[in-house]
Amino acid sequence: MNVSPHIMKKHTTIQKDFYRESGKWLSGKDILLKCINPNLHYIFLLRKCQKHSKKTISGIFWRFLLRHYQIKYGFQIYPETEIGEGFYLGHWGAVVINPKAKIGKNCNIAQGVTIAQANRGRYEGAPEIGNQVWIGPNAVIVGKIKIGDNVLIAPNAYVNSDVASDSLVIGNPAQIISKENATEGYINFTV
Known part of the structure; x- marks a missing residue:
């Protein structure tokens, strides 16, 4: 429903x-x-941190709370990370997102996901993820790569190269399959 x-x-x-x-x-x-x-609690705290400058009393307060719940829930997602509206964490625990990563609107991220920076090589840097991307459990996305819009990254996939819009990504190493409406039925209630 849009x-x-x-x-x-x-x-x-x-x-x-x-x-x-x-x-x-x-x-x-x-x-x-x-x-x-x-x-939802973690997303609430994350957005509060993003709303307040870290140099203000309210910013320090929200970051202190966020740090506590990072440890409690197992989310390592920082306020500096650019995340579009309609962010959805499917399950809690063990999600790591590099603060330099960029994530578009209406993205779903499941448990065990790592979105990481590569520190050397051709793809040195952090990923940029498009709109309406579904990232399954235990998927790993690493390096300065671009993931297009309407992409489904299957559970346990290892992605270290660009992915065009309207694609399905499976396996390790990743196999990219062109698929129109790749996220249909996976991403609901978009904004």
Whole structure:
């Protein structure tokens, strides 16, 4: 279900992230009640950190809380990471995303995923991930590579080269298969 751009402008980034979970627009109170879920709670804290400068008292407070929950939940996702609206963590635990990575809108990331920087070689740097990308459990994406829009990265895939839009990625080493509507049925309630 897609939402008209006119309606989306009225909602905050946090509301857009939480919309991805249920397909319902939530009030601030409803969002806080949903924070019993570790995935949503972490996204809430991450977005609060991104909203406040780290040199302010509120920024220090939110970063302190985020650090505590990084350890508790096993998410290593930093406020410096550029992440588009509609971010969705499918399950909690052991997700590592390099702070230099860029992630587009309406992306799903499952447990055990690593999005890492390469420190040498042809692809030295961090990945850039497009819009509407589904990343399955234990997938690894590494290096200065570009993942296009509407890409499904299967569980346990190892991706260290560019992936065109409308693709399915499977295996280690990654095999890239052109597939229109690759994420259909995997990514719901887009914003």
